[in-house]
Amino acid sequence: MPAGAAAFGRKKEFCERRKKGRYHTKKFIRRNRQIRAEKIRLIDKDGNQLGVTNLYDAIKMAQEAGLDLVEVAPNVNPPVCRILDYSKFKYEQEKREREAKKKQHVMHVKELKIGPMIEEHDYQVKLNHLKRFLERGDKVKVSMRFRGRQMEHIDLGRNVLDRLIKDSLEAGEVEKTPSLEGRMMTMAFAPKKH
Numbered sequence: 001m002p003a004g005a006a007a008f009g010r011k012k013e014f015c016e017r018r019k020k021g022r023y024h025t026k027k028f029i030r031r032n033r034q035i036r037a038e039k040i041r042l043i044d045k046d047g048n049q050l051g052v053t054n055l056y057d058a059i060k061m062a063q064e065a066g067l068d069l070v071e072v073a074p075n076v077n078p079p080v081c082r083i084l085d086y087s088k089f090k091y092e093q094e095k096r097e098r099e100a101k102k103k104q105h106v107m108h109v110k111e112l113k114i115g116p117m118i119e120e121h122d123y124q125v126k127l128n129h130l131k132r133f134l135e136r137g138d139k140v141k142v143s144m145r146f147r148g149r150q151m152e153h154i155d156l157g158r159n160v161l162d163r164l165i166k167d168s169l170e171a172g173e174v175e176k177t178p179s180l181e182g183r184m185m186t187m188a189f190a191p192k193k194h
Contacts, residue, residue, distance in 0.1 A: 030071040031086050032059055035079070043072075043082040052078055108138045114164075116150055116157035123160070127167055130189065134172035140189040147183070157185055 030036070035055060042050040042058050045067060062069040062083045070089060073080035110133045114126050133140045142164065144157050161178045168189065176188035 029090075030074065031068050032062070035069065035071050035081060037079050039078045040071075040081045041076075041078050043080065045083045058083070109141055110138050111141045111143060113143050113145070114160065116144055116146060116153065116160060118160060123163075127164065130164070130168050131171040134168070134189060134191045137191050139175065139191070140172070142187050142189065144185045145183060146185070151183065154180065154185070161185065161187055 038055055039052055040055055040058055042053045042061075044050055044061075045065060058081060059069050065083060067083050068086040069081050070084055070086055071079050072082050112126055112130055114123075118126070130140055130142070142161065144161065146154065146157060150157070158178060165174055165187075172189045172191050174187065175190040176186070178185050178187040
């Protein structure tokens with residue numbers, strides 16, 4: 001086996017592990033001797049700006065206070081560093097990220113499949129599903145498939161979709177009107193904007 005093939009195998013293995021979540025791609029925060037800049041803008045533990053200082057003097061000040069020197073804004077010139085308790089800083093940052101994750105709502109696109117010759121009870125069940133999805137804040141795609149001779153009666157399918165629009169107006173609004181593409185007639189609903 002050539003040497004390049006072994007390296008490629010290791011790289012592929014690393015990529016597979018990263019996909020499975022074994023390697024985390026978190027933002028790396030430099031602290032203390034990991035900071036590379038010679039001059040930094042320093043903020044003390046109380047939040048007061050001490051101005052631009054030498055890195056080694058700042059590390060010495062942090063050690064005297066029993067805290068860490070943490071790089072909070074690495075992309076500016078000179079980088080901004082703060083004297084603080086690193087473990088407490090990291091815990092609070094993770095806590096903020098968890099709170100932000102809780103508050104965000106991911107919008108999903110749900111799909112309802114109905115037929116042009118749908119019975120009344122089945123129609124009511126699909127309508128209730130549609131309303132429930134829209135109230136949760138998800139978008140809904142409604143698709144109707146015409147089979148065989150049903151293609152001659154497209155107007156029946158359009159009537160069912162028009163009735164669906166009329167019955168679901170209080171829960172959502174039509175994003176895409178019914179359109180025929182081959183044997184499928186599709187339309188889309190979006191939740192009402194408050």
